[in-house]
Amino acid sequence: MIRSVFAKIFLWFLVAMLSSIAALFVTQWVLSSTVRQDDPFVRTLRLQAELLRRGYESGGTAELAKLTSQLDDFFPGKRHFIDRQGRDLLTGEDRSQLAAKAVTPSLFPRFSRPPAVGLSVGDGKYRYLIEMTGRVPSLWSTIPYSLWILLFVGVLWYPFTKYLIAPVQQLRATVDRFGRGDLTVRTGSTRADEFGQVSRAFDQMADRIETLLTAERRLLQDVSHELRTPLSRLGFAIELARTSTDREASLARIRKEVDRLSALVGQLLQVTRAEGDPGSRELEEISLDGLLAEVAEDAAWEAEIRQVRISCRVAEPVHVLGDTELLRRAVENVVRNAIRYAPDNSTVEVTLARDHGHAVIRVRDQGPGVAEQHLTEIFKPFFREDVSRTGATGGVGLGLAIVSRAINLHHGTVRAENAQPGLMVEIELPAAA
Numbered sequence: 001m002i003r004s005v006f007a008k009i010f011l012w013f014l015v016a017m018l019s020s021i022a023a024l025f026v027t028q029w030v031l032s033s034t035v036r037q038d039d040p041f042v043r044t045l046r047l048q049a050e051l052l053r054r055g056y057e058s059g060g061t062a063e064l065a066k067l068t069s070q071l072d073d074f075f076p077g078k079r080h081f082i083d084r085q086g087r088d089l090l091t092g093e094d095r096s097q098l099a100a101k102a103v104t105p106s107l108f109p110r111f112s113r114p115p116a117v118g119l120s121v122g123d124g125k126y127r128y129l130i131e132m133t134g135r136v137p138s139l140w141s142t143i144p145y146s147l148w149i150l151l152f153v154g155v156l157w158y159p160f161t162k163y164l165i166a167p168v169q170q171l172r173a174t175v176d177r178f179g180r181g182d183l184t185v186r187t188g189s190t191r192a193d194e195f196g197q198v199s200r201a202f203d204q205m206a207d208r209i210e211t212l213l214t215a216e217r218r219l220l221q222d223v224s225h226e227l228r229t230p231l232s233r234l235g236f237a238i239e240l241a242r243t244s245t246d247r248e249a250s251l252a253r254i255r256k257e258v259d260r261l262s263a264l265v266g267q268l269l270q271v272t273r274a275e276g277d278p279g280s281r282e283l284e285e286i287s288l289d290g291l292l293a294e295v296a297e298d299a300a301w302e303a304e305i306r307q308v309r310i311s312c313r314v315a316e317p318v319h320v321l322g323d324t325e326l327l328r329r330a331v332e333n334v335v336r337n338a339i340r341y342a343p344d345n346s347t348v349e350v351t352l353a354r355d356h357g358h359a360v361i362r363v364r365d366q367g368p369g370v371a372e373q374h375l376t377e378i379f380k381p382f383f384r385e386d387v388s389r390t391g392a393t394g395g396v397g398l399g400l401a402i403v404s405r406a407i408n409l410h411h412g413t414v415r416a417e418n419a420q421p422g423l424m425v426e427i428e429l430p431a432a433a
Contacts, residue, residue, distance in 0.1 A: 010161050017150055042105045044075075049121040049128035052081045056089060056126075064090050078131040084124065095129060102129055167195035171202060183210040234258065283321050285432055288359050289314040291324070292352055295332045299339060307344040310335070315353040319432040322410045327429075330406040333399040334363045334425050341367035341423070358412075359431045364424040375416050379404035403427075
């Protein structure tokens with residue numbers, strides 16, 4: 001059993017080519033099995049016979065001999081001009097037996113060799129005979145002349161088959177390397193045909209898989225990093241509680257570390273939930289103006305402690321279709337992040353507007369902003385400009401990552417830009433009809 005696609009295509013082509021040649025021969029045999037009356041061969045014989053008749057009737061044997069000699073110079077073959085009794089009018093020999101074996105040119109098969117061809121002329125008074133002395137080509141004798149076509153086309157078909165199979169072989173090798181752990185390998189195909197589309201689809205899939213696996217590895221590293229510090233402090237607090245006389249202070253410290261761990265685990269669960277099955281969520285129509293008012297009211301106490309004001313302005317009511325709790329957490333994370341970095345006695349501005357069928361939420365603080373090269377990095381899990389990760393500024397770098405994934409699940413976009421001063425985070429969602 002042939003397993004190679006290259007061999008299958010090439011053999012299929014050869015079979016198709018041989019079948020075409022066979023069909024061509026069969027067609028030629030059917031069309032040329034008999035000679036028609038208007039065939040040039042028949043018309044030429046009739047012309048020769050008529051010339052000999054007129055020459056004989058006008059000039060006798062001498063003129064007949066002259067015309068026969070002229071025909072011998074231009075047309076090969078041994079010819080005779082006889083009367084009804086079969087007597088040769090030029091030599092007087094009896095040609096009756098040859099005449100009996102002669103066939104009419106309009107009836108004999110082209111690829112056959114009868115003893116002679118006979119044609120009556122002068123209302124049957126005379127008969128023109130031509131002995132078939134030459135070699136008559138057979139149907140099979142033309143096959144060698146057709147084989148070079150098969151060879152020529154086969155030589156042309158071979159590189160085309162290689163060109164056709166090359167991307168499949170390349171894709172197989174790439175998939176094999178990718179399956180062995182080389183996540184950076186790609187086909188890099190630039191072909192515009194279906195093979196190129198399949199190769200590019202694999203490259204896109206490989207990009208997503210590499211991104212997911214890389215993110216997973218970094219997530220595990222970051223989680224282990226984030227958990228190590230509070231766990232170490234918690235263990236130290238427990239040891240102090242065993243030896244310290246002020247147990248209340250020790251228990252308060254333990255409680256604080258437990259709260260930090262609980263907050264970290266809660267945020268990790270939010271990230272997991274944000275990446276869950278979108279089809280399992282119940283979507284509903286959400287009034288964003290009402291949602292923003294609720295978020296601003298809930299965050300007001302935290303803003304008051306930090307001596308920050310919240311200004312919420314709605315240009316017009318806008319509704320979206322989505323998961324209420326997921327969107328609430330996303331907007332709340334942005335607002336609380338702005339409050340955290342806002343300076344004292346400043347205002348966090350929250351606005352809602354409709355723009356070309358989209359709901360646009362903007363949250364701006366008056367803080368120090370973010371370095372330009374980090375404006376897209378802040379939406380990645382555990383990213384913090386404070387590389388020491390001491391937690392002095394609060395959070396572990398998951399808040400905006402949750403925002404990004406929640407908004408993406410709602411087919412929206414989120415971006416950040418420096419507002420000079422401060423940072424502005426813009427959320428754009430498809431508005432409901």
